């Protein structure tokens with residue numbers, strides 16, 4: 001029961017008392033659920049001031065640049081944990097004991113293969129299909145292979161689906177890449193780490209032994225950690241909305257992949273790299289900055305700005321360090337990094353960006369690291385989707401554990417009032 005109340009005063013009507021809700025951290029929230037019964041809706045396109053659910057998984061303070069997963073700061077997890085341990089934390093709420101971690105990672109490792117029939121699914125796509133289109137289609141199609149545990153009302157079925165998705169997404173992601181370049185699919189290997197196995201499935205061929213570079217393995221693992229979850233972002237909200245109807249988990253994750261693909265969201269890392277390639281030379285930066293500020297120009301500085309972070313994205317800080325580590329390891333002096341560093345420096349000192357609190361976000365550096373690792377731009381968002389799968393699943397499970405209520409927003413209708421219909425074609 002809320003101990004504080006807000007009073008809504010309406011013209012010519014009795015005041016309406018609304019409960020004020022307080023969480024562990026963050027802003028106080030006004031519970032507006034009773035307004036419908038009082039004859040009113042709230043209006044908030046894009047939900048910029050609306051909480052869609054209660055959650056214990058991730059907390060973001062955009063003003064302070066804070067990101068916590070089950071209370072653990074993202075920089076500590078990125079520097080001292082690994083992706084599978086972070087997956088355990090997101091899904092179970094606590095850090096695992098050694099025994100719990102061993103059991104969890106063994107289950108994930110032993111379910112990384114996909115049904116052989118899925119290899120034929122890929123044959124239906126053109127080789128030059130965008131890998132995100134293929135990943136979205138194949139992920140949704142997984143529902144056709146796992147009828148044995150698809151009753152979302154049974155907790156054990158939800159747990160099995162979670163492990164299947166967590167285990168198989170790297171395999172599907174790597175298959176999307178191999179298919180696009182006409183190389184044979186590479187089977188997962190149980191002797192490799194989650195990140196190492198993905199790199200092996202991406203880059204090894206039957207022609208010679210592929211040795212996983214430990215620096216790149218660590219960088220990939222860190223990229224996966226930094227993209228694992230991010231509260232109620234567009235794609236996670238999509239997964240929750242799809243799941244609220246009782247849809248199967250594979251369909252929900254496919255819906256999340258579709259939403260993440262947008263350039264304003266997860267597609268930004270691919271768009272950011274294409275932007276850096278288009279800028280190409282530090283001398284061209286002023287013209288692109290002018291375009292970014294021009295309201296009549298749809299151009300946005302990709303990798304900058306964030307709906308929530310009005311301070312530096314804490315993930316970008318860790319990603320920046322990783323970017324320099326990878327380029328140093330590979331002995332690469334990347335011209336695009338030079339453009340990126342200069343762009344960051346100029347933008348962070350430009351009044352337009354300072355006034356609007358537009359800082360580099362997680363996507364600004366991730367694209368540079370992935371490019372340095374030899375991963376094609378079209379695969380960047382596929383890797384983001386692979387990493388975010390655990391966050392999507394954690395929220396989907398939390399929604400079911402809390403008792404699902406179908407999502408059904410209302411609207412402000414500004415169309416025609418009722419009018420009679422007269423057809424001009426059917427006399």
Ligand code: SDX
Pocket residue numbers: 229230232233234263264265266268292293299300301302303304305306307308356358361362363
């Ligand atoms: C992700 O939600 C999440 O958590 C997402 C994510 C996750 O982990 O799930 O963090 C991942 O999606 C990161 C964001 C990646 N997207 C990009 O890098 C694309 C470029 N960024 C912009 O599209 C934009 O910043 C958004 C969409 C990210 C945020 O938009 P907002 O908060 O709605 O900001 P806005 O559109 O209201 O902009 C406020 C002002 C506007 O100018 P004014 O009207 O006030 O004059 O800032 C300007 C905008 O024009 N602005 C930009 C800009 N971003 C905002 N101007 C130039 N370049 C930009 N990138």
